[in-house]
Amino acid sequence: MTQIIDGKAISAQIKDELKGKVAEMKEQGIEICLAVIQVGNDPASTVYVGKKKKACEYIGIKSLAYELPEETGEEELLELIGKLNGRKDVNGILVQLPLPKHIAEEKVLAAIEPVKDVDGFHVQNVGSLCVGKKGFVSCTPAGIIQLLKRYHIEIEGKECVVIGRSNIVGKPMALLLLQENGTVTVTHSRTKNLKEVTSRADILVVAIGKPKMITAEYVKEGAVVIDVGIHRNADNKLCGDVDYESVAPKCSAITPVPGGVGPMTIAMLMYNCVESVALQQ
Numbered sequence: 001m002t003q004i005i006d007g008k009a010i011s012a013q014i015k016d017e018l019k020g021k022v023a024e025m026k027e028q029g030i031e032i033c034l035a036v037i038q039v040g041n042d043p044a045s046t047v048y049v050g051k052k053k054k055a056c057e058y059i060g061i062k063s064l065a066y067e068l069p070e071e072t073g074e075e076e077l078l079e080l081i082g083k084l085n086g087r088k089d090v091n092g093i094l095v096q097l098p099l100p101k102h103i104a105e106e107k108v109l110a111a112i113e114p115v116k117d118v119d120g121f122h123v124q125n126v127g128s129l130c131v132g133k134k135g136f137v138s139c140t141p142a143g144i145i146q147l148l149k150r151y152h153i154e155i156e157g158k159e160c161v162v163i164g165r166s167n168i169v170g171k172p173m174a175l176l177l178l179q180e181n182g183t184v185t186v187t188h189s190r191t192k193n194l195k196e197v198t199s200r201a202d203i204l205v206v207a208i209g210k211p212k213m214i215t216a217e218y219v220k221e222g223a224v225v226i227d228v229g230i231h232r233n234a235d236n237k238l239c240g241d242v243d244y245e246s247v248a249p250k251c252s253a254i255t256p257v258p259g260g261v262g263p264m265t266i267a268m269l270m271y272n273c274v275e276s277v278a279l280q281q
């Protein structure tokens, strides 16, 4: 029987744990505040930002929303970040990606104070993850580790294959699996014999950005498959990077889309917001 990894349930569990912690912190006079910046009105970003604000509200974290027009200049955005960096009452700063083309993403992410970078995208936080020092970890890969741990799926000594090498998912995912003593291979669009490599995986993390690309022939019998992709197909239904119908019967465990990895990203963002208080002290 294939186990369906329920990200929605685990995310709810984590959010409830955090809600309790935030209530305790409030009793000690500690308030947590997250600033969320969106530039332009990319519909997907609006949905994600809305979910983040809703999660803050549920947990008891104050959120400040900055909805800036598409034509906002880079300097103006950097100035806002500078102000938020300096505000003692703001613990976390999140700039929703993607940014409009005229704004350099790298410059913006570098402007966020590393101790307020709850997305874990600042090079200092990425570097800390790389050398095993304390810091914020990118939410999606951190959420995947939580899913594996809370489902008691052992990582140590396992063949872990990551498809995709983005700064947000693939690379930090590889580092986290390595930290858990997995044997890690990172594959990407130039990998030769991809099927051969992925077929070795005990744990296969797919973050390739192509709808239903990973079919049963890429997957070893009994593997654990984690699908990071989220796409809308022609009839408006959501699907992942994994062809769920063909792959699920072959796995020991799999994340569905929706309801797998997606909700975990938000839960881990909330986790990082709560952690930010200790990091800032």
Ligand code: GUN
Pocket: 094, 095, 096, 097, 098, 119, 139, 140, 265
């Ligand atoms: N765009 C897509 N995923 C993310 C994320 O995790 N954080 C931010 N800030 N933007 C995103």
